[in-house]
Amino acid sequence: MSYKVFVDGQEGTTGLQINEYLAKRDDITLLKIDSDKRKDLAERQRLINESDVTFLCLPDAAAKESVSLVNNPNTCVIDASTAHRVNPDWVFGLPELAADQRDKIRASKRIANPGCHASAFILALRPLVAAGLLPADSQIAANSITGYSGGGKSMIAEYESPERILAPRAYALGLAHKHLPEMQAYTGLSVAPIFQPIVGPFYKGLAVTCYLHPQQFSRAATPQQVRELLADYYQGERFIRVLPFDLNATTDGGFYNVEANNGSNHVDIAVYGTEERMLLIARLDNLGKGASGAAVQSMNVHLGVEESLGLV
Ligand SMILES: NC(=O)C1=CN([C@@H]2O[C@H](COP(=O)(O)OP(=O)(O)OC[C@H]3O[C@@H](n4cnc5c(N)ncnc54)[C@H](OP(=O)(O)O)[C@@H]3O)[C@@H](O)[C@H]2O)C=CC1
Numbered sequence: 001m002s003y004k005v006f007v008d009g010q011e012g013t014t015g016l017q018i019n020e021y022l023a024k025r026d027d028i029t030l031l032k033i034d035s036d037k038r039k040d041l042a043e044r045q046r047l048i049n050e051s052d053v054t055f056l057c058l059p060d061a062a063a064k065e066s067v068s069l070v071n072n073p074n075t076c077v078i079d080a081s082t083a084h085r086v087n088p089d090w091v092f093g094l095p096e097l098a099a100d101q102r103d104k105i106r107a108s109k110r111i112a113n114p115g116c117h118a119s120a121f122i123l124a125l126r127p128l129v130a131a132g133l134l135p136a137d138s139q140i141a142a143n144s145i146t147g148y149s150g151g152g153k154s155m156i157a158e159y160e161s162p163e164r165i166l167a168p169r170a171y172a173l174g175l176a177h178k179h180l181p182e183m184q185a186y187t188g189l190s191v192a193p194i195f196q197p198i199v200g201p202f203y204k205g206l207a208v209t210c211y212l213h214p215q216q217f218s219r220a221a222t223p224q225q226v227r228e229l230l231a232d233y234y235q236g237e238r239f240i241r242v243l244p245f246d247l248n249a250t251t252d253g254g255f256y257n258v259e260a261n262n263g264s265n266h267v268d269i270a271v272y273g274t275e276e277r278m279l280l281i282a283r284l285d286n287l288g289k290g291a292s293g294a295a296v297q298s299m300n301v302h303l304g305v306e307e308s309l310g311l312v
């Protein structure tokens with residue numbers, strides 16, 4: 001069995017990486033668009049409707065346009081953009097979200113791939129909300145440190161120009177980052193978090209840090225108990241590792257390495273602190289589990305092939 005796959009946006013950062021993952025597979029036939037036709041509506045429409053799976057690796061407006069071109073009911077669309085992530089007609093492409101998420105991904109022809117910061121934030125916090133430990137009306141503060149490839153081709157060009165910027169830069173200071181709606185919806189929080197990311201002068205790697213105030217918990221819990229709760233929630237999940245509660249074992253001399261999962265589809269979640277004040281940190285490769293790896297994982301789930309096929 002060979003599945004036909006089209007990547008709309010094949011020359012962008014996410015699209016290139018998806019092509020790289022899929023080129024090695026013999027169960028996939030990649031439908032390529034001529035470079036000079038990559039923005040040609042008729043040609044995109046032809047390839048989308050010829051495909052079993054189309055990945056949209058485009059800005060939001062172009063992703064919406066591509067969806068309007070679908071007329072083959074068997075074509076599954078996996079959208080890497082922000083356009084459909086909280087749309088009730090779409091399924092959120094995070095298989096580890098909840099016990100029934102894989103069934104939903106299998107059944108739907110419209111899958112929205114999570115944002116990179118949002119994936120880390122949701123995976124760290126949802127188990128605490130689901131267990132009733134973190135009340136749904138808690139307002140969480142969180143930051144993220146990310147490599148510049150998260151900003152796509154234009155930010156990569158900016159950082160790799162001769163006048164490259166070397167200082168880390170805090171952004172989204174209006175506190176209205178585009179991932180807030182999905183962060184809120186899929187953690188089960190009723191209040192949007194205060195989320196403020198920082199982009200640094202390195203290509204990829206991302207870590208979201210959530211600041212927890214245990215006084216807000218519904219019951220007393222030690223960091224070890226929070227760690228156990230996370231470990232139980234993700235038991236059997238191949239791509240999620242809940243790290244031991246051990247500063248020495250999980251840091252390089254006290255420094256947490258945001259690049260440690262680069263080149264893989266893994267997410268590490270760590271708990272630090274005390275019963276008075278706690279941190280949850282989740283790290284991933286923003287182009288792996290934060291984008292292209294997650295998209296391929298969702299495709300595998302949808303097609304019913306081995307979920308980790310082509311992923312490490
Ligand atoms: N980079 C990341 O870490 C992540 C990105 N995403 C999301 O994935 C999507 C793609 O992002 P990314 O790969 O980083 O972006 P890039 O800017 O690297 O690539 C976008 C691609 O889309 C093409 N494009 C733009 N408009 C159109 C159009 N109208 N028709 C056809 N092609 C078009 C661009 O063409 P051209 O080659 O001419 O520029 C480019 O190749 C975005 O929605 C982004 O938010 C999601 C998670 C993480």
Ligand SMILES: CC(=O)N[C@@H](CCC(=O)OP(=O)(O)O)C(=O)O
Binds near residue numbers: 155197
């Ligand atoms: C460094 C940088 O700019 N990163 C992007 C997020 C990239 C990503 O995952 O998100 P989308 O899929 O929602 O684009 C940002 O923070 O807006």
